[in-house]
Amino acid sequence: MTIKNEPLISVIVPIYHVEQYLRRCIDSIIGQTYKNLEIILVDDGSDDGCPAICDEYARKDNRIVVIHKDNGGLSDARNVGIDIAKGEYLAFVDSDDYIHKDMYRILMKELIKSDSDVSMSTYKYVYDGKPDEQDITYEEDYSIETMSGIQAQYSYYSDDKKLELTVAWNKLYKKELFSDLRYPKGKIFEDEFTTYKALYRSKNICLVNLPLYYYLQRNDSIIGVMNGKRNAKVVDGYLQRIEFYNKENEDELWCKAVMHCIHMICYLKSCNKELDSSNADIFETYRKDLLKLICNNRSAYKKLSKCQKVEIRLFKISSSLYYQVWNKYKKS
Template identity: 35%
Template structure:
């Protein structure tokens, strides 16, 4: 039984997801927990999604719709944060969908641990075929609570996304998304938020359905300018982690991001700007490379230490290793 009936502000940026948006919003309005404020931010959609937002607002009084000129997901979320009134805030991607008891379970979890943040597990795939997304892999229990300064490193290491979390609006305060960054802006926002969190409660139960390989999704596309944003955001996240006692997590993130971006590269001269950005990122992490094996001396961590060195020099071996590692994954 929940201790309170707190209002949850559910923020959904929407851009050209007409084919998926109906399922997303239906699973929000049909939640077993009813005290919701649903904020739809139409970011200048051109595929008919805008009209769908207005249609849904006529069906449910809890839905508020705002139409903006296209400015990106960060601008849309920042605008929504100025409009919301809930004690809790949830960010949902408009092509995903939720288990119908997600908010009820997350609020009960927050009550149980007296937490200011609640997180859940997730599925990934599509309507016909989905599997559990292996995110909360660092603990064996079904539930855990990170506190006393342990939240930042533990949460970012395992789940740097926003969509599977309930955040306290009071803690968000003046934190806003960097509107210049179009990739990993959510992890940067979350990193800044977690610096203020006292207790983060986590359940492994998968309650969020994350759609993968959607046509038009930046994450599933090839190398593009947004990956420069990805590298830049990772540098900022690394600084936050290093300055707040989680440099080991930061170094590993640098290596993992470098591998993901390098795996998309080819031999053309157009890739030089990406390699330069990768080398700058590696330069930040190199003085702390021994942190990769400080607490875990497995072959995998030694290999990551080797990869970081190759990443620093930006040689062809690094690109080859990245392509191999990415293919194995």
Template identity: 30%
Template sequence: MENPAISIIIPVYKVEAFLQRCINSVLSQDFKNWEMILVDDGSPDNCPQICDRNAKMDYRIKVIHKRNEGLPAARKSGFMLSKGRYIIHLDSDDYLLPNALTILYQKAVKGNYDIVKGCNYRFTNENSNEIEKPKLCNTEIISPENYLKALIRHEIKPYIWGGIYKRELFEDCTYCFMSEISICEDWITNQAIWGKVNKYIAISDVVYVYFINPKSMMQSTVLSHQYINKIGFLMKQIALNAPKDISKIIELDRTASHIRSFFIPELPWNSDEYKKIRKFIDETNNLFEIHTYIDERFLRFIKNKPLFMAYSRIYAHAFKLLKLKGHKRSIL
């Protein structure tokens, strides 16, 4: 297929139990004008064979076998091979719901949207699921600046999956920002394309199933203060040509992330970061503004170091016992 309407990029790594389900969800779509690009990121299991077997059965399926370099590099390889007018990213342990391609494509074409996002189910097991919706649903976002602000304020879901994107949003340089990160890459990718996003909408249709794999890095890793700062540096680099007020929004978001980190049991108390937080929130209106970025419970006693230290450590200990059941996560 020389000019497919949609290119579906699926990075593949250690998902042998889920990969065929993912592929089948595309094959069963009523919308047929697509190409599927399976990027085998050096998977050590039977995923490479599953990819090749499916490619032999349907000419619309292409396979890339490459050495393991991580999710951003796999997505970049898939994009470089793709030819579709629109791009859909699909994680290989997730799957599309019936009619997802038709719903997203028709909405994008009819409204000339750069991005159309659908809602998704969050599956934790076979008997437990919930519908995840963004804060701004069925509301158009017009202009790159408004899109970037909504994204950083978490009014737009950070995921790159579950939506359809115009091809021209992605260029080779888009993926350069992700070369040194392994978590938050979806959010950073969505920020990296901000300058070309003139028209965005999230719709209420549920089109995607996000399977929460307890063995995934996202579920078994916590972010250190150093990693939070690294993400902040990338955000500032991406927003260099953005309006000046976006720098303040980034500072509010990153400060909120640092505050939440004090409640993570795997992370020790960090006096240096606390000093930075106090300096920031003591500035005019910053404490008031940060309330929209973080739950109120994390701000209790924030201006009293001994009380905040005791409160955050007790909270972290209780979380470890009651929620984590003593399980210890790795620190990134």
């Protein structure tokens, strides 16, 4: 495939205070074997060396577009990139991560072959202070899984690919999926609010079982400091998903989302026993919000199993008591 008949991919890179990692990230994108790229570097008000690095790369590669903006957060930076993207396809790379040289060549090939709206890869953890991963050449015998948008929702609750199905960065999307879809400003765990909606509206989704994305683990990253009140905010995304399934009349998915949310509220609360009373109130607020959503959808509630209804009654009495019982049952 030559660049003349390669569809244009817009790769959006939100950038903030990642001077140490940025060159590696950009190098991995400009070194792709798939060449027809629009590389959108969104400097989100970074006051380190990142703005100068972005401008330096733009002078060397005419595929690079640089946006300098006031700090607005990861979601805002991604949205700015989506708004100006010219490609038929979108991709996202976090600026402290990097990607395999064949990532977009393989994802595009399999997306077209399977007539999908989204293709995605698996990922590999990489660690601060460790040597960079060296790309290997993959043969053509890797496995492919295909699923519909609805099947992807069920897979989120039933298999071990929860992260692959949640994050923005391991995927290649048809841009039309984002025609009216943007990331929520001011939210952390923004992917929990957005990716499932793009997948839901997809006709087909293709999963390439190759670790083409290198996901950096940093102690100072959002994930690296997942504790306390900040960690609990992921529940906002779970609650929104319940409302989404209700609106779409997806009763079975609504039931799965409700039970998942109950389990996560209780689990997160148990992991954050060090919270003071003012911060601990966030879990009580989430419990009340969830119970309100359950009460507002009686038709879907009827489709819960007897066991699940018992769980909800126990959760209604006390989330701490519920978790003790549930955890003991799970261990047994």
